[in-house]
Amino acid sequence: MADPYAALGVERSASQDEIRKAYRKLAKETHPDLNPGKPEAEQRFKEINAAYDIVGDPDKRKRFDAGEIDETGAEREPERHFYRDYAETDRNTRYSRRGASQGDGATDFDYDIFADLFRGRGERGTFRVPPQDVRYTLEVDFLDAAKGTRKTVSMPDGKTLDIAIPAGIREGQVLRLKGQGLPGTEGTPGDAYVEITIRPHPHFKRDGHDILTTLPISLGEALNGASVRVDTIDGPVDVIVPKGVKEGAKLRLRGKGVAPGKDGGRGDQLISIHIAPPKGADDALAQFMAEWEKTHPQNPRGREAT
Amino acid sequence: MIRESELIAQYACLEQHVLLTWIDEGVVVPHRDDNGYLFDRVDEARVALACDLHYRMGLEHASLPVILSLVDQLHDARNCLRAMTKAVAQQSDDVQQEIARLIASTRTTERE
Numbered sequence: 001m002a003d004p005y006a007a008l009g010v011e012r013s014a015s016q017d018e019i020r021k022a023y024r025k026l027a028k029e030t031h032p033d034l035n036p037g038k039p040e041a042e043q044r045f046k047e048i049n050a051a052y053d054i055v056g057d058p059d060k061r062k063r064f065d066a067g068e069i070d071e072t073g074a075e076r077e078p079e080r081h082f083y084r085d086y087a088e089t090d091r092n093t094r095y096s097r098r099g100a101s102q103g104d105g106a107t108d109f110d111y112d113i114f115a116d117l118f119r120g121r122g123e124r125g126t127f128r129v130p131p132q133d134v135r136y137t138l139e140v141d142f143l144d145a146a147k148g149t150r151k152t153v154s155m156p157d158g159k160t161l162d163i164a165i166p167a168g169i170r171e172g173q174v175l176r177l178k179g180q181g182l183p184g185t186e187g188t189p190g191d192a193y194v195e196i197t198i199r200p201h202p203h204f205k206r207d208g209h210d211i212l213t214t215l216p217i218s219l220g221e222a223l224n225g226a227s228v229r230v231d232t233i234d235g236p237v238d239v240i241v242p243k244g245v246k247e248g249a250k251l252r253l254r255g256k257g258v259a260p261g262k263d264g265g266r267g268d269q270l271i272s273i274h275i276a277p278p279k280g281a282d283d284a285l286a287q288f289m290a291e292w293e294k295t296h297p298q299n300p301r302g303r304e305a306t
Numbered sequence: 307m308i309r310e311s312e313l314i315a316q317y318a319c320l321e322q323h324v325l326l327t328w329i330d331e332g333v334v335v336p337h338r339d340d341n342g343y344l345f346d347r348v349d350e351a352r353v354a355l356a357c358d359l360h361y362r363m364g365l366e367h368a369s370l371p372v373i374l375s376l377v378d379q380l381h382d383a384r385n386c387l388r389a390m391t392k393a394v395a396q397q398s399d400d401v402q403q404e405i406a407r408l409i410a411s412t413r414t415t416e417r418e
Contacts, residue, residue, distance in 0.1 A: 083351040087381035088388075094335050095352070095378050 004051035004064070004071050012065070016058060023052040131190035132182035136161070138194050142201035145169050146211070146233050146258045161192055167259040168209065171198050203231060209267025210257045216276045217241055232256045232269055239271065249273045307337065307344040313353060319361045320353070328356055331371045 005012050008022045028034060030045040054073060055061045063069045070076045087095070136155050144151070148167030154160050161180055169175075174195045181190030198206075205212040211233055217226065225243030229236050232253060239251060250270050257267025278285065314320055328334050329343065334352045336343040345353070352374075359365045359373060394405055 080354065081347060081351045083348075083355040083377070084381070086348040086351055087377070088385060094348070095381075 004055045007047050007051035008055065010055075016056075016061075019052070019055055023048060023056060129184040131184040131186075131188050133190040134159070134181040134192050136192060136194045137197060138163070139197045139199050140165060140169070141199055142204060142206075143233060145196070145198045146204075146206070148259070159192075161194065163194060165196070169196055169198075171196070204233060206258065207270075209260070211267070211269040213269060213271050214274055215239075215241075215251070215271045216274045217245075219275055219278050222246075222273070222275045230271060233258075241273070245273050247273065247275045307346050308350070309341075309345070310343050313345050313350065316350075317353065317357050320357055324360075324367075325353070327367065328353070328370070333370050333374055 005014070008019060008026065010019055010022045014022070026048045027045070030038075030041045030048060032038075032042045032045060035041040050072065053060070054064050054069070054071060060069065060073065064071070067079065068076060138153060138155075144165055146167065148165055148169075150162075150164045152160060152162050159180075161177060163175065163177060165175070172195065174193050177192040177194060179189050180192035183189040203213055213231065215228065215230060217228065221228070221241055222245050223243070225245070226241045227238050228241055230239045230253075231237075234256065237253065237256070239253065241251070250272055253269040253271065255266045256269035259266045308316075310322070310325065314322055314325060325334075329336065333356050334345075334349050336345045336349050338344065355377075356370055356374070359370060360367065365373065394402060397405075
């Protein structure tokens, strides 16, 4: 049986008035006695009458729209979703993995079932599942990657991994954790392979075994030299900035880089000097510089036309 | 997700103390927030099943956890079978045929 709205040729949102008008028009067009030459008129007329019975009556229409009755006016059972429709989806983990105990969900359910069914039969041709390796990615803090550390991490699949991150580990390097994968039917677990990505640090950058930083100094410090506190991966250190140091010059702190460096020691920290323009430069400074440049000609642009 | 009160309103036969007992026994395991229990569609379907078993089929309260546990194990086994079937389907035709042959012969043997 057709949708009553469609049968009357009206929108679901039509007003009662519109529905009545549509019905009357169609009734005239299809009434068998008004159309003696049309045999199909009778069927059509019955359809539109049945349709109008439902949607022409405001109460019935309301119930039909709500799904409580169908297009013949019969009571309809509310839509029922059966549990099995959910039970067979992967994501229903709250109710699966429940044996005789009250499932507190330890391992991956696939392997529980397999282990149960196939464990220790010892007959020829027993179905054996080999130990499974698992692959993960882990993002590691810059300093942890540089200096090395030991961590216990919860991975998205629920497993906890105990990882020793070696000092100086590189971006993209893969660590093999023996025995931290999934067990096969014999119980010995496979390995976990963890690919390391390194979270960038706001100040430190890495170049192989060296740590790179930038040190802004004032013009006065550059001209006169200074002792400046500088951050290293081991903590702050006082560094002598030589008098007359130029923009972009590199100071080297030996052994403050990342292990293992050359000869098994550590790399270095390279500090790139940046001379910051003077803050609060006033007329006095401007005048002084103009005077000073008269006796100390500057040619920063080289041999171009002035 | 709906709350306890909405759920009870939807299932005319269900009484609140019965629902609470079911939650206690793990028949249904709803989500929770600060304001109480929250039932998603899976939970609703489970409650509907429990209602059918108890109110329509006359099964006693005590047997519901047992029956639902069996239903859960059944679904686990079915899901496992489906996973195995998928794995077998990815094998070469030869392997698939051999597996089919072995299954058929195992079942014949067991019948004797």
